[in-house]
Structures are given as structure tokens and as C-alpha cells.
Amino acid sequence: MKELTLLSISVGAVIGVVMTAANVYLGLYAGLTVSASIPAAVMALAFYRGILKRDNILESNIVQTMASAGESLAAGVIFTIPALVIVGAWKDFAFWPTTLIAVLGGLLGVVFMIPLRKALIVEDKKLRYPEGVACAAVLKSASSDSKLGLRSVIQGILVGGSIKFLSSGLGILQGSVEWAAKLGKSVFFFGSDISPALIAVGYIIRLDIASLVFLGGAIGWIIAIPLMGIPPDLVGASALDISWSLWSTKIRYIGVGAMIVGGVWSIYSVRKGIASGLTGLKEAYTKKEDAVHATNRDLSLTVLMITFVVCFFGMFWLYDYLIQSFEYAILTTIIMFVAAFLFVAVSSYIVGLVGSSNNPVSGMTISALLGTAALFLVFGFKGDSAILATLGVAAVVCCAACTAGDCSQDLKTGSLVGASPRAQQIAQMLGVVIPAAVIAPTLSLLHHAYGIGTGLKAPQATLFASITNAFFGDGQLPVDMVIMGMIMGIIIIVIDSFLGRNDWKIRLHLMPLAVGIYLPVTLSVPIFIGGIIRYLVIRAKGDRPEGEDAGILASSGLIAGEALMGVLIAVFLYLNLNMKLDLIGKQTSEILSMFVIVGIAYFLHKLSVKKSV
Numbered sequence: 001m002k003e004l005t006l007l008s009i010s011v012g013a014v015i016g017v018v019m020t021a022a023n024v025y026l027g028l029y030a031g032l033t034v035s036a037s038i039p040a041a042v043m044a045l046a047f048y049r050g051i052l053k054r055d056n057i058l059e060s061n062i063v064q065t066m067a068s069a070g071e072s073l074a075a076g077v078i079f080t081i082p083a084l085v086i087v088g089a090w091k092d093f094a095f096w097p098t099t100l101i102a103v104l105g106g107l108l109g110v111v112f113m114i115p116l117r118k119a120l121i122v123e124d125k126k127l128r129y130p131e132g133v134a135c136a137a138v139l140k141s142a143s144s145d146s147k148l149g150l151r152s153v154i155q156g157i158l159v160g161g162s163i164k165f166l167s168s169g170l171g172i173l174q175g176s177v178e179w180a181a182k183l184g185k186s187v188f189f190f191g192s193d194i195s196p197a198l199i200a201v202g203y204i205i206r207l208d209i210a211s212l213v214f215l216g217g218a219i220g221w222i223i224a225i226p227l228m229g230i231p232p233d234l235v236g237a238s239a240l241d242i243s244w245s246l247w248s249t250k251i252r253y254i255g256v257g258a259m260i261v262g263g264v265w266s267i268y269s270v271r272k273g274i275a276s277g278l279t280g281l282k283e284a285y286t287k288k289e290d291a292v293h294a295t296n297r298d299l300s301l302t303v304l305m306i307t308f309v310v311c312f313f314g315m316f317w318l319y320d321y322l323i324q325s326f327e328y329a330i331l332t333t334i335i336m337f338v339a340a341f342l343f344v345a346v347s348s349y350i351v352g353l354v355g356s357s358n359n360p361v362s363g364m365t366i367s368a369l370l371g372t373a374a375l376f377l378v379f380g381f382k383g384d385s386a387i388l389a390t391l392g393v394a395a396v397v398c399c400a401a402c403t404a405g406d407c408s409q410d411l412k413t414g415s416l417v418g419a420s421p422r423a424q425q426i427a428q429m430l431g432v433v434i435p436a437a438v439i440a441p442t443l444s445l446l447h448h449a450y451g452i453g454t455g456l457k458a459p460q461a462t463l464f465a466s467i468t469n470a471f472f473g474d475g476q477l478p479v480d481m482v483i484m485g486m487i488m489g490i491i492i493i494v495i496d497s498f499l500g501r502n503d504w505k506i507r508l509h510l511m512p513l514a515v516g517i518y519l520p521v522t523l524s525v526p527i528f529i530g531g532i533i534r535y536l537v538i539r540a541k542g543d544r545p546e547g548e549d550a551g552i553l554a555s556s557g558l559i560a561g562e563a564l565m566g567v568l569i570a571v572f573l574y575l576n577l578n579m580k581l582d583l584i585g586k587q588t589s590e591i592l593s594m595f596v597i598v599g600i601a602y603f604l605h606k607l608s609v610k611k612s613v
Helices: 006-030 037-051 057-078 082-086 095-123 130-140 146-169 196-228 239-269 271-279 301-323 326-354 361-378 383-417 421-449 459-472 479-501 510-518 521-541 550-574 586-610
Strands: 176-183 186-193
Touching: 006 037, 006 057, 006 196, 006 421, 006 550, 037 057, 037 130, 037 146, 037 383, 037 550, 057 095, 057 130, 057 383, 057 421, 082 383, 082 421, 082 459, 095 301, 095 326, 095 383, 095 421, 130 383, 146 196, 146 550, 146 586, 176 239, 176 586, 186 196, 186 239, 186 521, 196 239, 196 510, 196 521, 196 550, 196 586, 239 271, 239 326, 239 361, 239 459, 239 479, 239 510, 301 326, 301 383, 326 361, 326 383, 361 383, 361 459, 361 510, 383 421, 383 459, 421 550, 479 510, 521 550, 521 586, 550 586
Parallel strands: none
Antiparallel strands: 176 186
């Protein structure tokens, strides 16, 4: 059966480019991205079965491999590279530096992950790789109605795009609804973004994770902000302004401290599994290639070494170009490669253990950034060049870790459907290189239209900019808030360990809770609503495989629709074309927007309960 064909590569490239652009928007908006594997698999099946009237599971697998590679690469880029603009090191997103960081970081993630494949994916039976298994179930299901699945995706795209157009385009709906009030010496705040994409994210990650994100938001906004009181210099400000000021200057740094602890704990907790995987590296390439079956054959060591060397010298050249120092470019490149390999191994293992939704990439990237910054200070490297180099290391490490996690899930899918690892690895590399070309233009477009760090909050990038500016610039971190977050993180880990040892169904995973503290609560609320909808659907219909849940596919459509419409509106804004209509007052618009939230929830619940793919 044919596998890596021109058709499968072309379809995978098209879907990959679309999902990459969508996830660039989503990540900048919400600090979260979602996997493209299952919707891409459904669209591939619909194309091959519905249009071409042929059933080629291996070609469909190549399509989803390429599509998901672009999505994961987008996550790595938008979590880090915008920090260079926010901190003032860059004025805009130059095409070649941005694209090279994405391509070389993504390729390193694939190259470093491939030698771990047999030890982690084939031999380690306790690693489940849940998204990979779910995607394989979609591809293998001969009874799966791919046309119905595609219809669910399209419905989601239309709903998500329409609501985004009514809010950001025409201005009829509000982007968010917020309330705040002063009571004594305290201020109270609550609000919600009007976002189909965020409700969809909550549906996909389920209630257990969505509730932790919301709990983090509640800790920060409903508990901590009132307890902190109104700062003396803000007594005359509005309740809304006071709330947002307290969050931006204090509360979110509690989340930073918790995320640092979460990143370190993640590495420590999987140390034995990683060590076991690394011991299998020698055995992975001792057998002669002819003796290895095609379904267990990786890219040759020669190809991996050539790619590694190209990445090494490519990154060295880029760092030398950015920081204008030969010696520090060598140091930066070495630090980056060591950190990238470590966090690729961690990411590949963790996604097998708990799934991609729980992969603590933010925590790992913070750890890499702090370690790099500390080393630079030891070597006396300071100033703007140190900021560029530190964020350059963090960007490549983040791209590598995100791509490696996705590659692991895709190779698990391939192992279950009888695919060739070598063909998938080639597709993964193509899925990195081709969509990378749209990332820089999309970032520039969104930055000029909305403002990255302002209109689009880019939570992780804003955080990394603050940390590097505190190390090497004139910025300051509220160390007391960071320490408070670290103490909170340790307490949460202790509680979660107790719950795990006693087989409690309720768990307190640190990273989603820390992310919830760090994100605005207006993002957490719709995510929580989506999680509740998923819970109600499971109660009504049972816990179906994700590939058979029309809600998962509709959610993917909601995300893609809102994100792509956001990019399209950005084009109009860039061209100074104002489409906003002054038809109704703000209060009426807010009431209408709340009804829209209810309508989205109803749409997703009804579709999920009535249909199965």
C-alpha cells in the first residue's frame, strides 16, 4: 500500500499550513494550542473515501502527521519568539530569523526524538500516548462515517468564524464581558471572553483539566486580588483598571513561581523513564538495516547526523548574526543543543505518560530560560545581546520540545496502523519545513492588526520577556510573588502525591492550575464551560473514543473558524479597512454576547449528544 505519495504530502501540507496559522492566532490569544491530528485524520479520510473513492489508511496517516507537525511547531514559536518584540530586541518579525528558528528547532525535535522511538513507543508498555492511540482508532475504523465527521468540522468552522466576524469584524458582539466593583478596601472582578475557540479548548481537554485551569483563575482573581486590597497609587482608578493592574504586576507572577516548580518536578518525576530510554540508544542502531522490518525501520543514522550537523551550524550562524559575538555564539549554541536534547527526551516521555494536553512545555521552557540566563551571568554576558541569546535558546528548545511531543504521538499512531516509521519521520520533517514559512508573515500581520502583548496577550511570550528583562535589562520581577507561587507549587505537588498514592479520582496537576493563575480569568471561564459540556456529554452518551465524538471534531472546527477569521480580519485592519458598525450600545451588545455564549454551549452539546462519527 502506498504511503509517502505526492498527493498525501500535498494534502498534508495544505492542512498543515491552515492549522499552523490557526494555532498561531490561538496561542497568542489564549496561551494554549490544540492537536490537529484527529481533525486532520478525519479530513484526510473524507478526501480519500468521499472524493477519491479509495481507502488508503497509510496515506491518511501521512496527512495527519504533516498537519499536526505544523500545529506543534506553531506552539513552540508563539510561546517564545514574540518575546523578542515585546522586550524591544526586535521591531518586527523578520522572515528569515523567525523561520530559521522554527525550522531548525522543529528538525532538532524530530532528530533527537527518533533514536528514542523504540525504547519509548515500542518497548515501554506503560506509556500510553493517548492522542496517538485515539488518532489510530479514527484511521482504523472502517465503520467511521468520515463525511459526517467532516460535516461536524465544517459546522464548527462556520459557527466559530461567524461569531468572530460579528465581534472583531463588525463590532456587534463584545470580545469579552467584564464586571468589577470596589467594596471597602478591596476590589472584586469577574468576566468571560466571548470565544467559541476557548469553549472548544475546554471540551477537548475535558473537565478534569479545564476545572484546574479555572481553579487557578479563581485563586488569582476571586481570592488573591480582593485580599491584596487597593494599592494607594490606584485609589482613584476604576475597579476594572485596579483588577487588571494587580493581575499584571503581582498575581500572574504567583503562577510563574508555580510553573517553575512544575517544570523542575516534571523533569524529576520522569528521570527513571528517560534514563531507561537513553540506555536503549545504542541497541536502536546496532541491527543491520536489512534485518529490520519496514514497520520498525527509522531514518538512517547517517541522515540523522547530517541533519544534526546542518542544524548545529545553522543555529551557530543565526546566533552569531543576532548577537554579533563569535565566542558567545558558540556558547549559546552548545547550551541550546544540550537543553534541547534534555527537554526533547522529557517531552517525548511525558506525552506518552499523560498526553499532549498535560505536556508542561511552558515549565520546561522557563527552566531552560532560567538556566541559560544564569550561565550567561556567570560568564559575564549582559545587555541586549544576552536578551537575544537567552530568548534564542528558549525559542529553539520550545520548538524542539513541542515537535518531539507531537512526533511521539504520530509515531505511536503509525505503529498501530502498520505505517513505516521512516516514511512518517520524513513527513514530520516536511511538516516542519513547509508550514514554517507562514509563521513569520502571520505573526507580523497579527502584530500590526491587534498588537502582540496588548490586543493579543501572548501570555507565555510576555512572561519570558519579563524574566529576561529582569535578568539583563531594567525590568524587575516581584520576587515575593514568585516565591509565594513556588511555595504554593510545592504544596500542590505534596497534595497531588497524596491523592495519587491513595487512588483518588480527583487530582491536582500543578501545571494546568499554575497556567490558570497566570492567565486572565476571562480565558479560564469559557474553557471551564467547555469542560462542563464534555462532562455532560459523557454522562449522556458514555465516554466514546475521541475519533467518534462529533463534539471533538466540531470543537476543532470552532477553533479553526475563529482563528482563521481572526487572521482574515487582521488583513483588513492591516489595510486600514474598518468594518465596525455602530448599531447597538455597549450594554445591549454585552447582553447579546452572553446569549451567544449560551448558544455556543447549546450547539456543541446538541451536536455531541446527537451525533457520533
